[in-house]
Amino acid sequence: DAGVTQSPTHLIKTRGQHVTLRCSPISGHKSVSWYQQVLGQGPQFIFQYYEKEERGRGNFPDRFSARQFPNYSSELNVNALLLGDSALYLCASSLEGQGLYQPQHFGDGTRLSIL
Amino acid sequence: RKEVEQDPGPFNVPEGATVAFNCTYSNSASQSFFWYRQDCRKEPKLLMSVYSSGNEDGRFTAQLNRASQYISLLIRDSKLSDSATYLCVVNGDDYKLSFGAGTTVTVRA
Numbered sequence: 001d002a003g004v005t006q007s008p009t010h011l012i013k014t015r016g017q018h019v020t021l022r023c024s025p026i027s028g029h030k031s032v033s034w035y036q037q038v039l040g041q042g043p044q045f046i047f048q049y050y051e052k053e054e055r056g057r058g059n060f061p062d063r064f065s066a067r068q069f070p071n072y073s074s075e076l077n078v079n080a081l082l083l084g085d086s087a088l089y090l091c092a093s094s095l096e097g098q099g100l101y102q103p104q105h106f107g108d109g110t111r112l113s114i115l
Numbered sequence: 116r117k118e119v120e121q122d123p124g125p126f127n128v129p130e131g132a133t134v135a136f137n138c139t140y141s142n143s144a145s146q147s148f149f150w151y152r153q154d155c156r157k158e159p160k161l162l163m164s165v166y167s168s169g170n171e172d173g174r175f176t177a178q179l180n181r182a183s184q185y186i187s188l189l190i191r192d193s194k195l196s197d198s199a200t201y202l203c204v205v206n207g208d209d210y211k212l213s214f215g216a217g218t219t220v221t222v223r224a
Contacts, residue, residue, distance in 0.1 A: 033212070042119075042202050042214030043159065056211045090158060103149055104212060106158040 002027070004107035006091050012113045013081050021076045021110045025093030031055075032074040033104060034066055035090040043090055049074055050096070086114045116141050119205050121215035128193050128222055135189040136218045138203030147206035148179055150188050152199040153217065159202055162188075193222045 005024045013019055025032050031050045035043035045058035049068035068074045072093075078085055088111050092104035121138045128134045140148075148165035163170065165177040165186050176189040186205075190197055200217040 035212075035214075040216070042216045043212075045211040045213070048211060058211060088156075102147070103161045103164060105161065108158050 004091055004093050004105055006089075006107035006110050008110060009108065010111045010113075012115060014115050015081055015083060017081050018077065018079045019081060019112060021078075021089050021091075021112075022073065023076070023091030023093075023107060024073045025091075026105055029093035029095055029105075030072055031094045031096055031102075032068055032072065033092045033094075034074070034076045035092065036060070037088045037090060037109075038086075046076070081114050083114050086112060088112075117215075118142060118213040119203055119215040121203050121218045123216060123218060125219040125221050128220070130193055130195060130222055130224055132193050132222075133189065133191050134193055134220060135187060136201070136220075137185050137187045138215050138218075139183075139185045140203075140205045140213070141184070142205070142213075143181075143184060145184075145205045148177075148186050149204040149206075149212075150175075150177055150186075151202040151204055151214075153202055154199050159214075162201070190220070193220075195222050195224060198222045 007022045033048040034046040037043040047066040048056040052068045063079045066076045088109045090109045092106045094102045094104045150162040151159040152162045153159045163172045165179050169178045174191045178187045200219050202217045203215040205213045
């Protein structure tokens, strides 16, 4: 079975632009979460979606938005890009919402560079 | 105070050695605990879940101390392939995973 797939793998943008990142969860997984990881730090939680509803949101500005589609795939949108948005963006899926003992499985990530 | 704190290391150990490190968490309501490993510029991969009674998976042993709010990971008989960053992950009751910054382990021949 395919794991979590993300696209694109790499992306270069300039300040002020917007970006859309895409994620397909493992088949059967209904929950998708997004994380931002900058060099030298652990992943920081951005959003979680479950059954197309936002279930949790991390401490990120409103420039960050996301949605989940009926097939459980998800998009992360970032507007008005800043240099500090340069990071590895990780998508993770799990069987349900982040309930007890439900580990998440990560995709390879999208490496976003802002010039 | 950070939600999850880890000793960044690095822990440099020879092959065959035992290495152990801890992670502390601030939210006493946290309910699920995991160790992930992350290789350089790769995605995190689940190493093991951590259960209240402690658990072992081959050469890896995880312990949870709720009273002191820390989790530990012990690696026995270290292999070169164990070289990685180990991320402590805690799930509270608010639908998010909190990651530590990671502990770097380097196993040398």
